[in-house]
Amino acid sequence: MATMKDVARDAGVSIYTVSATLSGSANVSAELRARVTESVSRLGYERNSTARGLKRGTSSLLGLIVSDVTNPYFTELVEHIQDKAHQTGYSVLLGISDHDVDREAELLALMRSHQAAGTILCPAGGEEDYADGRLSRGRMRLIAVDNTAPGLGVDTVCLDNRVAADLAVSHLLELGHHRIGVVAGMRQQYVSRERLAGRDAALARAGIASDPELVTYGDFRLEEGHACGRALLTLASPPTAIFVANNLMLIGVMRALAEAGVRVPDDMSVCSIDDFPWAPAFQPALTVVRQPIAAMAEAAFERLVERLGGDDGPATARDFAPELVVRRSCASIGNG
Amino acid sequence: MATMKDVARDAGVSIYTVSATLSGSANVSAELRARVTESVSRLGYERNSTARGLKRGTSSLLGLIVSDVTNPYFTELVEHIQDKAHQTGYSVLLGISDHDVDREAELLALMRSHQAAGTILCPAGGEEDYADGRLSRGRMRLIAVDNTAPGLGVDTVCLDNRVAADLAVSHLLELGHHRIGVVAGMRQQYVSRERLAGRDAALARAGIASDPELVTYGDFRLEEGHACGRALLTLASPPTAIFVANNLMLIGVMRALAEAGVRVPDDMSVCSIDDFPWAPAFQPALTVVRQPIAAMAEAAFERLVERLGGDDGPATARDFAPELVVRRSCASIGNG
DNA sequence: GTGAAAGCGCTAACAG
DNA sequence: CTGTTAGCGCTTTCAC
Numbered sequence: 001m002a003t004m005k006d007v008a009r010d011a012g013v014s015i016y017t018v019s020a021t022l023s024g025s026a027n028v029s030a031e032l033r034a035r036v037t038e039s040v041s042r043l044g045y046e047r048n049s050t051a052r053g054l055k056r057g058t059s060s061l062l063g064l065i066v067s068d069v070t071n072p073y074f075t076e077l078v079e080h081i082q083d084k085a086h087q088t089g090y091s092v093l094l095g096i097s098d099h100d101v102d103r104e105a106e107l108l109a110l111m112r113s114h115q116a117a118g119t120i121l122c123p124a125g126g127e128e129d130y131a132d133g134r135l136s137r138g139r140m141r142l143i144a145v146d147n148t149a150p151g152l153g154v155d156t157v158c159l160d161n162r163v164a165a166d167l168a169v170s171h172l173l174e175l176g177h178h179r180i181g182v183v184a185g186m187r188q189q190y191v192s193r194e195r196l197a198g199r200d201a202a203l204a205r206a207g208i209a210s211d212p213e214l215v216t217y218g219d220f221r222l223e224e225g226h227a228c229g230r231a232l233l234t235l236a237s238p239p240t241a242i243f244v245a246n247n248l249m250l251i252g253v254m255r256a257l258a259e260a261g262v263r264v265p266d267d268m269s270v271c272s273i274d275d276f277p278w279a280p281a282f283q284p285a286l287t288v289v290r291q292p293i294a295a296m297a298e299a300a301f302e303r304l305v306e307r308l309g310g311d312d313g314p315a316t317a318r319d320f321a322p323e324l325v326v327r328r329s330c331a332s333i334g335n336g
Numbered sequence: 337m338a339t340m341k342d343v344a345r346d347a348g349v350s351i352y353t354v355s356a357t358l359s360g361s362a363n364v365s366a367e368l369r370a371r372v373t374e375s376v377s378r379l380g381y382e383r384n385s386t387a388r389g390l391k392r393g394t395s396s397l398l399g400l401i402v403s404d405v406t407n408p409y410f411t412e413l414v415e416h417i418q419d420k421a422h423q424t425g426y427s428v429l430l431g432i433s434d435h436d437v438d439r440e441a442e443l444l445a446l447m448r449s450h451q452a453a454g455t456i457l458c459p460a461g462g463e464e465d466y467a468d469g470r471l472s473r474g475r476m477r478l479i480a481v482d483n484t485a486p487g488l489g490v491d492t493v494c495l496d497n498r499v500a501a502d503l504a505v506s507h508l509l510e511l512g513h514h515r516i517g518v519v520a521g522m523r524q525q526y527v528s529r530e531r532l533a534g535r536d537a538a539l540a541r542a543g544i545a546s547d548p549e550l551v552t553y554g555d556f557r558l559e560e561g562h563a564c565g566r567a568l569l570t571l572a573s574p575p576t577a578i579f580v581a582n583n584l585m586l587i588g589v590m591r592a593l594a595e596a597g598v599r600v601p602d603d604m605s606v607c608s609i610d611d612f613p614w615a616p617a618f619q620p621a622l623t624v625v626r627q628p629i630a631a632m633a634e635a636a637f638e639r640l641v642e643r644l645g646g647d648d649g650p651a652t653a654r655d656f657a658p659e660l661v662v663r664r665s666c667a668s669i670g671n672g
Numbered sequence: 673g674t675g676a677a678a679g680c681g682c683t684a685a686c687a688g
Numbered sequence: 689c690t691g692t693t694a695g696c697g698c699t700t701t702c703a704c
Contacts, residue, residue, distance in 0.1 A: 014691045049449040050389040051681035054696050082432050094430040096418050113385040254617050281590050283619030350675045387697035390680050
């Protein structure tokens with residue numbers, strides 16, 4: 001592969017002129033600039049980002065760590081972040097934590113090691129996991145998306161999870177449901193607790209006591225959603241509706257329901273958080289609370305860019321408003 | 337951030353000893369090794385991959401270029417490759433070509449620029465796009481997955497696309513369907529042409545002439561699948577079954593069918609290539625031809641590792657056998 | 673078994 | 689406006 005030195009020799013200029021030309025510096029005469037660009041394309045020269053990164057102490061790499069790419073929420077997030085990164089001249093180093101905080105820590109170290117300018121992280125853990133300050137190591141900028149922990153000291157971009165759950169449960173309540181099963185996420189995660197809190201708020205407002213046996217806990221993955229759905233179905237007094245905390249567990253619940261011959265929404269109403277491309281194509285089309293993923297991805301990215309631009313202000317937190325998308329998976333209890 | 341020099345000073349050894357220890361060289365006494373490891377953890381030292389990459393002329397980065405992460409096939413591929421990479425000490429630099437060969441070329445240059453040891457590419461183009469040899473630039477090793485072009489001179493890992501389409505169409509034929517609509521992929525792609533050829537083979541074997549108006553072309557994305565589905569429905573003499581070339585277009589077709597009030601499988605049988613997590617949860621559960629994605633990802637990865645290990649043999653091509661997964665979206669024509 | 677030292681390809685401060 | 693030069697942090701040959 002040709003190096004800058006080769007280009008300089010070929011163009012009959014100094015190595016500085018080549019570097020300056022490639023970086024778009026104004027201090028190069030039009031003539032030399034032309035000679036350089038010509039040599040560059042003739043030699044098929046491509047700048048070595050590794051050397052550049054070493055010298056500059058930072059690279060054009062951006063870390064992106066999600067817990068599970070196969071979850072459509074994260075998939076879409078990856079898509080949007082990738083898109084913004086490309087537009088801005090960054091590349092994305094992708095990490096998958098698989099919901100494991102140790103793996104996540106490894107990945108963060110990796111991003112630092114590759115001199116990533118910043119990293120967008122969907123944290124897998126809860127407050128205690130981050131108490132050791134692992135998120136603020138080194139000088140790599142970090143933005144937390146989706147999940148967070150209070151007092152983390154990191155910029156965050158989240159859904160307003162309380163409102164989201166409240167929206168879903170209130171919808172069910174309005175349809176006349178009183179016994180609403182819950183498939184919640186992992187207890188240690190702030191996002192799970194917030195969603196549970198939103199559900200409690202809706203119940204409290206309706207004057208309904210929360211029956212603990214109606215609350216099951218999964219890990220945001222399909223299999224446990226399936227198990228939770230089954231557990232709810234085998235209750236002595238099963239619910240008439242189920243609120244599911246995320247998309248993947250929703251699919252699991254739908255499978256459990258189908259296997260048990262429970263019809264939706266006739267026998268059971270179902271509402272979850274997270275919209276996804278297949279939700280409207282289901283029979284019945286699924287009623288969900290949608291997260292504005294594109295806007296959230298953009299906000300996270302913009303914040304990161306601000307930080308990279310030198311912003312050293314205190315950590316900010318942005319909450320995004322969820323939206324109830326009514327389709328056909330929830331029916332009023334009389335119509336069951 | 338601490339550097340190797342800092343560690344050396346702290347441990348009272350030379351910089352060489354630190355480097356050798358970190359690289360697991362045998363030429364370090366147990367005592368010095370211990371002192372080094374201790375200093376490393378005390379200082380929180382993390383090796384700078386950028387400097388390492390510059391010096392070594394290659395990095396622990398692996399490029400992975402897919403055309404669309406939101407396609408579950410690619411999502412799962414990303415998941416598996418990522419997994420293998422992690423196990424082997426590599427990190428994944430993700431690129432999304434968005435089905436654009438120019439973008440793809442940019443991404444390839446990017447991977448080279450970051451000294452990626454190798455790249456796994458799901459090519460977006462056809463033979464003529466790669467005639468300029470753009471795939472063999474530099475010394476970065478390349479493996480093509482999913483799509484390819486004959487005579488590319490690159491190792492490939494693909495589905496046996498002819499057999500896959502043949503399997504799907506034969507299934508429909510056996511159920512008594514004669515007018516089988518087709519939603520094919522982009523014409524310039526080899527993978528599309530192969531799938532079409534497989535369908536032709538099945539038809540020929542059954543002694544059925546191919547009606548050109550039954551063949552529509554999409555771009556492997558949902559929207560065009562939707563449009564193709566609609567087009568097929570509005571034919572003067574519509575098909576009784578539809579064979580769809582991939583998962584995303586299948587969703588589009590299902591939507592079009594639902595909108596038109598066409599019941600599956602009662603009024604229309606549907607079969608596609610690509611299984612995905614939601615296929616069994618659909619009403620009706622979808623009959624598909626499954627690609628062994630995990631095995632394909634593994635094969636691609638292994639091949640890349642072989643190449644990185646110095647294998648300089650001629651390009652190899654591996655075809656994987658598809659599997660028909662019969663669920664409930666295809667019915668015999670009499671039962672319609 | 674250990675250390676010293678020469679760069680990898682590039683950027684940017686300094687000189688002219 | 690252009691060239692020279694000193695490293696960035698690391699690996700690795702060559703001496704000891």
